[in-house]
Amino acid sequence: MRNLWTPADVADYLGVPTNTIYQWRSRGGGPPGRRLGKHLRFKPDDVEAWFDDQATEVS
Known part of the structure; x- marks a missing residue:
């Protein structure tokens, strides 16, 4: 299994600022992520x- 990505990892992959990932999530968009306690993580797939x-x- 591949490691989970942080918001910074997703931002690097997509070539956008990390804040953009958080803005998309607050607006109900962007790639699907999951909370693990207080941490936000994304499956690369x-x-x-x-x-x-x-x-x-x-x-």
């Missing part, structure tokens, strides 16, 4: 699947 489901058009 879930983040990659979420990314693949996003619109592919670049304007």
